[in-house]
Amino acid sequence: MSWLNKLLPPKIKREGRADRPSAVPEGLWSKCSACEAVLYYTDLESNLQVCPKCGHHHPLRARARIDMLLDAEGRRDVGSEVKPVDVLKFKDSKRYVDRLSVAQADTAEDDALVVVQGSILSVPAVAAAFEFKFIGGSMGSVVGERFVRGVEAAVEARAPFICVSASGGARMQEGLNSLMQMAKTSAALDLLTQARLPFISILTDPTMGGVSASFAFLGDVVLAEPGALIGFAGPRVIEQTVRQTLPEGFQRSEFLMQKGAIDQIVDRREMKQRVADLLTLLMREPSVA
């Protein structure tokens, strides 16, 4: 926290807290976690949470993702009627239902995936985005079902499907039902295949575990934001298993690119145009500017 933040009266500090990513402290100023530059918050916000000094991509909320990708007009939420239940009556240090309520209050979302139908530079599309602040963007039954409804809405509208991932993996609190969402989401992509509609998968920081090991790498085109952590197992688990230090840049977008796992690394500020370009190419339509 900056010195200025410490001086601010508590009332000002609290304002709009839920709307901002955790890497950015509340207040007027924020410090880039990568280059430590002190930035005026609105500058960062208008720059899609990309540091204007070093280009570091800070976390972006699901709704901001949708705003970044979709045109402002003609939007409709898909699958927002689907809401979580606690089938296992799961309780660790906290009850799952309490975790859900806290996450819902913090994020103003019902669960970790937001799906919206609309258009990208006038190209009709359905876009899904993970809300990482909602229990680590973990995939449970609601995420899986909304994903499938998004795919179905795309097929219905003969529109492509785009998913922006930011997730720690499967949601443990839903037990095996959450594991099965990996199978459900992956299988649903066949509806797009049969309709010859593109699926573009965008991997952002972090895309791990059950999300990474299901639909995330099944995109017709797989894009990643710079510097995102992407992988099956978490770095700590790997380090404990193999008992050696992980190589520099391990599991980052640039590493995956080098290993042949992704198609492109795209700066967030150019993402919308790039996605529109790819979609029109895939659908053999004229280009859009």
Place this chain on the structure above:
Amino acid sequence: MKPTFLDFEQPIAELENKIEELRFVQDDSVLDISEEIARLQKKSQELTKTLYGKLTPWQISQVARHPQRPYTLDYIGALFTDFNELHGDRAFADDPAIVGGMARFNGQSVMIIGQQKGRDTKEKLYRNFGMPRPEGYRKALRLMKLAEKFGMPIITFVDTPGAYPGIDAEERGQSEAIGRNLYEMSKLRVPVISTVIGEGGSGGALAIAIGDYLNMLQYSTYSVISPEGCASILWKTAERASDAAEALGITAHRLKTLGLVDRVINEPLGGAHRDHAQIMNSMKRALVEQLKDLSGRTVDDLLKTRFDRLMSYGRFKEEAA
């Protein structure tokens, strides 16, 4: 084979040791102690029955990982003839953590795929403790496609702590390999029957377990994360694995109740390793019935039923937004 006893089975182990000692002295004893031996044997049976009648999920996890539990190759040896193992993913390597190949089941050509653990230290290392790398999953997919081409049903045996969390596995796309299998298996035009025979460790298990029937042995487990892993994340210590096992609902009966598993295959008293012949018989009966059922269906019906089932996974409520 002398059974290995788990921690919670120590009372049984003590009795069995005593029986063993008595048998040893019986040979040069003037007294007839066979009655005493029979009495103790009966007691040991009763004790096993009592213990196994109320196993906790964490204890079941221990049985699922029992070092003498039958592994994939044991089932292949006992239930199939003409097994021809097929190796390699044609791109990088052969992964010994997954075995696969063609064989006959009741005379019918089938493809078998399963994770394989090792018995001794050397084999454990060779099999990487049953933790496949991407090339293992890619080999599995190659064999499934081969089975599809020649119209062979696919039978898989699931027994893995999880996909290997290693540097090389990440470099070669562990995520993609698993995701690809999920997608491709959902559309295979031949019957697929999967049975969890030991540990069903998360995505690494699921990647060979998408199909038309999902069975679990009575004392096997299937979980989104290992109890230890879950405990260390949510309880901040792996010591609470027993609580995590309880909360996660990882046992065959619980999962059957939740509608995620089709059939629970009962195990002999004290677990599958206590009586191989019996577990092989039960397994065979299940496979025969399910294969017969699936062979009677058209490909379209098979695929539609499989897809609908995949789409039905998950519990949620619907309310106006």
